[in-house]
Amino acid sequence: MQTVHSLDPLRSAVAELRKTGTLALVPTMGALHEGHLTLVREARARAAHVAVSIFVNPLQFGAGEDLDAYPRQLERDSALLEAEGVDLIWAPTVDAMYPQGFATNISVTGVSEGLCGAARPGHFDGVATVVCKLFHQVLPDIALFGEKDWQQLAVIRRMARDLDLTRPCADDIIGVPTVREADGLAMSSRNAYLTPEQRAQAVALPAAMKTAIAAIEAGEPVNDALATLEAALLAGGFAAIDYAQLRDAENLTPLDRPAARPMRLLVAARIGKARLIDNMAVTPRTC
Numbered sequence: 331m332q333t334v335h336s337l338d339p340l341r342s343a344v345a346e347l348r349k350t351g352t353l354a355l356v357p358t359m360g361a362l363h364e365g366h367l368t369l370v371r372e373a374r375a376r377a378a379h380v381a382v383s384i385f386v387n388p389l390q391f392g393a394g395e396d397l398d399a400y401p402r403q404l405e406r407d408s409a410l411l412e413a414e415g416v417d418l419i420w421a422p423t424v425d426a427m428y429p430q431g432f433a434t435n436i437s438v439t440g441v442s443e444g445l446c447g448a449a450r451p452g453h454f455d456g457v458a459t460v461v462c463k464l465f466h467q468v469l470p471d472i473a474l475f476g477e478k479d480w481q482q483l484a485v486i487r488r489m490a491r492d493l494d495l496t497r498p499c500a501d502d503i504i505g506v507p508t509v510r511e512a513d514g515l516a517m518s519s520r521n522a523y524l525t526p527e528q529r530a531q532a533v534a535l536p537a538a539m540k541t542a543i544a545a546i547e548a549g550e551p552v553n554d555a556l557a558t559l560e561a562a563l564l565a566g567g568f569a570a571i572d573y574a575q576l577r578d579a580e581n582l583t584p585l586d587r588p589a590a591r592p593m594r595l596l597v598a599a600r601i602g603k604a605r606l607i608d609n610m611a612v613t614p615r616t617c
């Protein structure tokens with residue numbers, strides 16, 4: 331396994347790997363957990379070679395967010411990726427990614443609006459810009475992203491379609507189902523911010539989401555089910571709810587009643603120093 335921190339060695343390493351087969355990219359911000367490693371294993375099953383990028387992208391953090399506090403553990407991450415048989419780690423410095431004078435922004439409208447786009451203004455511009463650069467830097471055949479960040483996945487697929495990216499085109503962007511802890515909490519690097527007490531309380535998030543989904547699928551009005559969900563989170567130790575919404579699963583149109591198409595319940599809520607996000611499928615009614 332090779333680790334590179336600047337563009338010239340990256341380009342040489344990528345050219346070598348591409349001589350002998352397909353290349354998959356798993357973009358991350360590091361502080362790896364089983365969710366990331368699941369993406370890596372899926373990548374290995376689908377391509378001859380796997381590159382993992384590790385970059386805490388300043389462009390996608392707003393003022394007052396956790397850019398400085400975000401865990402950075404390259405040595406530990408490298409050992410985990412080596413054990414998974416990863417070929418290449420791309421861990422650029424901030425200067426390598428954004429040299430002096432960098433002035434380009436990629437902004438995807440529509441799917442990036444509302445939800446995390448409203449709670450974190452500019453966040454998805456930062457994500458789209460860095461992911462577009464990563465695709466051009468690593469030239470992967472496929473790229474893998476977690477469904478935990480459902481809106482992010484929609485933004486990246488939209489960008490790939492709109493910018494006529496051929497590899498990876500929208501169909502080569504693979505979404506991997508959310509990996510959860512035994513009690514149902516979605517794995518996330520930010521779970522490390524939780525105290526033991528908050529960690530125990532955080533299980534209220536997936537539990538309340540499952541209850542709301544069962545209620546919606548049983549015919550309860552969407553707004554009532556969402557109000558019950560929010561009340562359960564606040565009673566369970568969450569300090570604030572950024573959003574709890576039912577949306578079309580693909581185009582993310584807001585829904586105030588169940589549709590005949592696949593739907594998604596998406597929630598972001600704050601507990602202690604962590605802002606946790608989660609989403610789950612809601613099954614369309616058949617009659």
Ligand SMILES: Nc1ncnc2c1ncn2[C@@H]1O[C@H](COP(=O)(O)OP(=O)(O)OP(=O)(O)O)[C@@H](O)[C@H]1O
Pocket residue numbers: 357358359360365366368369474475476477478479506507508509510516517518519520521
């Ligand atoms: N529990 C998970 N299951 C599946 N994929 C995941 C999971 N957690 C993160 N991913 C995916 O891993 C990739 C890198 O994510 P990132 O490095 O931001 O980790 P994270 O755990 O989501 O961290 P954060 O706490 O910043 O949200 C993204 O595509 C993300 O969706």
Ligand SMILES: CC(C)(CO)[C@@H](O)C(=O)[O-]
Pocket residue numbers: 357358359385387390457460461479482
């Ligand atoms: C896709 C990504 C690596 C871009 O910085 C980040 O948003 C993440 O880790 O989900």
Ligand code: BAL
Pocket residue numbers: 359390479
């Ligand atoms: N996994 C999403 C990256 C972020 O929260 O900035």
